[in-house]
Amino acid sequence: xxxxxxxxxxxxxxxxxxxxxxxxxxxxxxxxxxxxxxxxxxxxxxxxxxxxxxxxxxxxxxxxxxxxxxxxxxxxxxxxxxxxxxxxxxxxxxxxxxxxxxxxxxxxxxxxxxxxxxxxxxxxxxxxxxxxxxxxxxxxxxxxxxxxxxxxxxxxxxxxxxxxxxxxxxxxxxxxxxxxxxxxxxxxxxxxxxxxxxxxxxxxxxxxxxxxxxxxxxxxxxxxxxxxxxxxxxxxxxxxxxxxxxxxxxxxxxxxxxxxxxxxxxxxxxxxxxxxxxxxxxxxxxxxxxxxxxxxxxxxxxxxxxxxxxxxxxxxxxxxxxxxxxxxxxxxxxxxxxxxxxxxxxxxxxxxxxxxxxxxxxxxxxxxxxxxxxxxxxxxxxxxxxxxxxxxxxxxxxxxxxxxxxxxxxxxxxxxxxxxxxxxxxxxxxxxxxxxxxxxxxxxxxxxx
Numbered sequence: 143x144x145x146x147x148x149x150x151x152x153x154x155x156x157x158x159x160x161x162x163x164x165x166x167x168x169x170x171x172x173x174x175x176x177x178x179x180x181x182x183x184x185x186x187x188x189x190x191x192x193x194x195x196x197x198x199x200x201x202x203x204x205x206x207x208x209x210x211x212x213x214x215x216x217x218x219x220x221x222x223x224x225x226x227x228x229x230x231x232x233x234x235x236x237x238x239x240x241x242x243x244x245x246x247x248x249x250x251x252x253x254x255x256x257x258x259x260x261x262x263x264x265x266x267x268x269x270x271x272x273x274x275x276x277x278x279x280x281x282x283x284x285x286x287x288x289x290x291x292x293x294x295x296x297x298x299x300x301x302x303x304x305x306x307x308x309x310x311x312x313x314x315x316x317x318x319x320x321x322x323x324x325x326x327x328x329x330x331x332x333x334x335x336x337x338x339x340x341x342x343x344x345x346x347x348x349x350x351x352x353x354x355x356x357x358x359x360x361x362x363x364x365x366x367x368x369x370x371x372x373x374x375x376x377x378x379x380x381x382x383x384x385x386x387x388x389x390x391x392x393x394x395x396x397x398x399x400x401x402x403x404x405x406x407x408x409x410x411x412x413x414x415x416x417x418x419x420x421x422x423x424x425x426x427x428x429x430x431x432x433x434x435x436x437x438x439x440x441x442x443x444x445x446x447x448x449x450x451x452x453x454x455x456x457x458x459x460x461x462x463x464x465x466x467x468x469x470x471x472x473x474x475x476x477x478x479x480x481x482x483x484x485x486x487x488x489x490x491x492x493x494x495x496x497x498x499x500x501x502x503x504x505x506x507x508x509x510x511x512x513x514x515x516x517x518x519x520x521x522x523x524x525x526x527x528x529x530x531x532x533x534x535x536x537x538x539x540x541x542x543x544x545x546x547x548x549x550x551x552x553x554x555x556x557x558x559x560x561x562x563x564x565x566x567x568x569x570x571x572x573x574x575x576x577x578x579x580x581x582x583x584x585x586x587x588x589x590x591x
Contacts, residue, residue, distance in 0.1 A: 342367065
């Protein structure tokens with residue numbers, strides 16, 4: 143495992159192009175495009191203000207930079223660096239900007255969600271979509287880029303509109319059986335649309351492409367409900383995380399529950415391995431206690447970590463949420479399937495320092511990773527069953543079915559990893575700090591290929 147030098151970035155805006163060749167980072171109002179393999183600067187663009195959002199087009203030829211405070215979007219071309227596009231939404235404002243799947247249209251959502259404006263880069267044509275709903279996930283494109291599902295709110299009722307992305311004509315428009323629709327998501331195969339209600343009512347609805355209601359799932363009533371939803375890559379399973387600290391797995395044939403994963407305070411499952419992070423501070427000699435070492439922020443005082451396998455039963459640290467505060471820190475907020483569908487990683491908010499890994503073939507708990515700090519981010523390798531996570535300290539943590547490892551990021555100044563992203567090849571990781579980033583290169587074994 144090797145690490146690159148450290149580069150500057152702002153607002154965690156750092157993304158690899160879909161083709162995996164380029165790395166784009168934002169530094170205040172500048173957009174820097176590097177070659178991923180050499181990290182040499184290929185292009186440098188200057189925007190009109192500090193960049194709030196950055197996104198690659200699907201073909202890796204264009205980059206969108208949005209400046210929400212100014213209501214501006216600028217688009218840059220990698221093939222023709224002199225060409226650029228500026229979209230000014232004016233007084234109506236801008237809260238969201240994103241590419242369409244074809245990489246030639248831009249969808250801008252105005253302030254107060256009054257409308258979505260669709261701008262064409264090819265014809266300069268403009269289309270408007272009314273009544274978009276302001277919710278957790280109100281817009282989603284099918285995996286093949288053919289369809290767009292949009293949540294709408296009109297006359298105090300929820301609706302879903304399905305558009306064909308080729309020419310933006312309306313394919314279906316139907317009312318949903320929700321009190322306050324919170325989100326929607328296409329299955330990876332594009333056949334089913336999952337729609338879920340706000341946390342006040344546990345309800346998940348499954349619609350076909352033509353707007354037929356296939357099934358409704360509700361686990362309980364009169365309590366806080368759905369907190370997170372995720373499809374498995376194969377579209378066979380729909381995982382629903384809820385405020386009762388459980389994950390329910392719905393199958394794609396009968397749309398009934400086939401498994402339920404609990405997050406108990408005491409782990410007793412004999413099938414599971416519990417890894418506990420143990421820290422120890424290195425012994426410091428007097429010759430190392432120089433002013434230079436202290437002021438340059440060397441790794442002198444960094445704690446070293448390793449994982450220990452605990453004997454069962456194991457008590458997991460639990461934080462009791464404050465019942466008087468909104469959005470209580472309780473329930474399953476993050477769900478992530480591995481690329482091969484074999485594993486599901488979850489995080490229960492009142493056990494913030496623990497990641498749970500479930501075996502989807504055995505439908506049982508496989509591993510529990512207990513960290514010394516709250517888990518900030520975790521993400522699966524897109525090619526291998528390997529999970530990377532970070533906790534806001536100077537270490538990177540990796541889990542695979544073979545075991546767990548904690549790696550110190552060897553950079554000057556104590557680089558703290560706040561979030562991370564895998565390269566699409568699975569051979570490297572982008573580690574993001576508060577205002578810096580570095581790349582971690584994984585050594586590829588022949589057996590992995």
